[in-house]
Amino acid sequence: xxxxxxxxxxxxxxxxxxxxxxxxxxxxxxxxxxxxxxxxxxxxxxxxxxxxxxxxxxxxxxxxxxxxxxxxxxxxxxxxxxxxxxxxxxxxxxxxxxxxxxxxxxxxxxxxxxxxxxxxxxxxxxxxxxxxxxxxxxxxxxxxxxxxxxxxxxxxxxxxxxxxxxxxxxxxxxxxxxxxxxxxxxxxxxxxxxxxxxxxxxxxxxxxxxxxxxxxxxxxxxxxxxxxxxxxxxxxxxxxxxxxxxxxxxxxxxxxxxxxxxxxxxxxxxxxxxxxxxxxxxxxxxxxxxxxxxxxxxxxxxxxxxxxxxxxxxxxxxxxxxxxxxx
Amino acid sequence: xxxxxxxxxxxxxxxxxxxxxxxxxxxxxxxxxxxxxxxxxxxxxxxxxxxxxxxxxxxxxxxxxxxxxxxxxxxxxxxxxxxxxxxxxxxxxxxxxxxxxxxxxxxxxxxxxxxxxxxxxxxxxxxxxxxxxxxxxxxxxxxxxxxxxxxxxxxxxxxxxxxxxxxxxxxxxxxxxxxxxxxxxxxxxxxxxxxxxxxxxxxxxxxxxxxxxxxxxxxxxxxxxxxxxxxxxxx
Numbered sequence: 001x002x003x004x005x006x007x008x009x010x011x012x013x014x015x016x017x018x019x020x021x022x023x024x025x026x027x028x029x030x031x032x033x034x035x036x037x038x039x040x041x042x043x044x045x046x047x048x049x050x051x052x053x054x055x056x057x058x059x060x061x062x063x064x065x066x067x068x069x070x071x072x073x074x075x076x077x078x079x080x081x082x083x084x085x086x087x088x089x090x091x092x093x094x095x096x097x098x099x100x101x102x103x104x105x106x107x108x109x110x111x112x113x114x115x116x117x118x119x120x121x122x123x124x125x126x127x128x129x130x131x132x133x134x135x136x137x138x139x140x141x142x143x144x145x146x147x148x149x150x151x152x153x154x155x156x157x158x159x160x161x162x163x164x165x166x167x168x169x170x171x172x173x174x175x176x177x178x179x180x181x182x183x184x185x186x187x188x189x190x191x192x193x194x195x196x197x198x199x200x201x202x203x204x205x206x207x208x209x210x211x212x213x214x215x216x217x218x219x220x221x222x223x224x225x226x227x228x229x230x231x232x233x234x235x236x237x238x239x240x241x242x243x244x245x246x247x248x249x250x251x252x253x254x255x256x257x258x259x260x261x262x263x264x265x266x267x268x269x270x271x272x273x274x275x276x277x278x279x280x281x282x283x284x285x286x287x288x289x290x291x292x293x294x295x296x297x298x299x300x301x302x303x304x305x306x307x308x309x310x311x312x313x314x315x316x317x318x319x320x321x322x323x324x325x326x327x
Numbered sequence: 328x329x330x331x332x333x334x335x336x337x338x339x340x341x342x343x344x345x346x347x348x349x350x351x352x353x354x355x356x357x358x359x360x361x362x363x364x365x366x367x368x369x370x371x372x373x374x375x376x377x378x379x380x381x382x383x384x385x386x387x388x389x390x391x392x393x394x395x396x397x398x399x400x401x402x403x404x405x406x407x408x409x410x411x412x413x414x415x416x417x418x419x420x421x422x423x424x425x426x427x428x429x430x431x432x433x434x435x436x437x438x439x440x441x442x443x444x445x446x447x448x449x450x451x452x453x454x455x456x457x458x459x460x461x462x463x464x465x466x467x468x469x470x471x472x473x474x475x476x477x478x479x480x481x482x483x484x485x486x487x488x489x490x491x492x493x494x495x496x497x498x499x500x501x502x503x504x505x506x507x508x509x510x511x512x513x514x515x516x517x518x519x520x521x522x523x524x525x526x527x528x529x530x531x532x533x534x535x536x537x538x539x540x541x542x543x544x545x546x547x548x549x550x551x552x553x554x555x556x557x558x559x560x561x562x
Contacts, residue, residue, distance in 0.1 A: 182426075182429070182432055185418070185422060185425070185426055186426070186429070188415065188417070188418070189415060189426055192413070192415050192416075195377050195409070196409065198376070198377060198398050199375055199377060199397055199401065199406075199407040199409065200398075200401065200426055200427055200429050200430075200475070200479065201398045201399075201401030201402055201429045201430035202426075202429050203396075203398045204398070
């Protein structure tokens, strides 16, 4: 796939997203799509630490909830202005992420996954039990809607759709810049081999922490968007079910690939929608799908197509390589 | 330049190297000979800070480095080119080199010059600079691994079995390149099983057996040493 092709695909995708409310003028579908955008942002955050850096953080839903509850509590209980709270929520999430990351990153591999799984559960328990702050099981209500920006009414679902779409584009742009910067390369280096990264002079401790904190930023941002979009929060948004939903989106789309979060999230959200009549039996579809992908294409759908194009490229150049003597 | 004094390094209770004494002078090529598992790689990992020594001293340019983290040791001027030429297979040749120069990331111009030097040394890497590292042949991968280590502009380079798994013709070229690197001012510490090729370019050598140094001497002495010949040269 040439760069031109990639650019074309991107432009087409953006156009499709922009035209979506006109192609499908169905309130419910616009709602589902808007919600998907929020999940995609969260999954991008997860991809940064789990995909690119190789540290499977299972506390991601917890950080998502922290962002959401920060937004909810700041606007309802602290009476803070909407935009200030919106900026502060991801920052608060990052600060908590930093504190947790310092300890969590002392562990590796499976231990890191288990450690963060526990962290996620503790966050869930805190939200569930700390009634005076979070409203406990009854949840948090009365979160203000997105105020209008000038003449643009964001109470209108289509405008809200565009607002979330712009947030998504901004997030993807930032992630793209991170992944393709030298810092992003150090993340990939760490995923490849920490020893190797160290012997190139990369401080693995600092860079792992940076990756983890950045991932919590996107979790927090997605959480804050979720709070103002749904306007009701319950402790279940930090549950392991949400965590594994996000992980499924990422794995199906392609962990450690750039397009993975978009493809995985949209695919599963929409198949899940169209299989609604199956109710909980939908899992009979997703379970085998996930297993097949892990077995046959560990890098998900994106990885599968990437593999195909690389193979095709190899075939094209294989003749000159064989005839050329090794230098 | 580098001196190891009675260095012992352990894996659990097992001492992979025991009381190793090494001394490398500036500008030299020194070779460590020994069978698999004799302790050459552990010695390298201990010097570069990837494995912590349990006792002894490691001095580099008058500085005790055994407690310095690995990423800082690179900044001091020791580059470690590990065995099995670990590259970043999903990155291009150029990106691999770029990461090799990580410690000099703020000096862009200097980094560019160093990269040019690496390309001059291994022109084939320049031709393949936009190819994925994973698509290179064994010899090219080894060149890239060495080139990446050079990007750190090391004063001392630790090369762990650069000839492993390469065709004889390529091995010969590899050793010529190492000699070239040395001529341009980098001190080289080499671990090898290919004693013949290694001793032909080295100034001095140490022979490892079961984690201990059993013989040391100049390249000529080792070449003439009956036991070394028997064990590692096969003549």
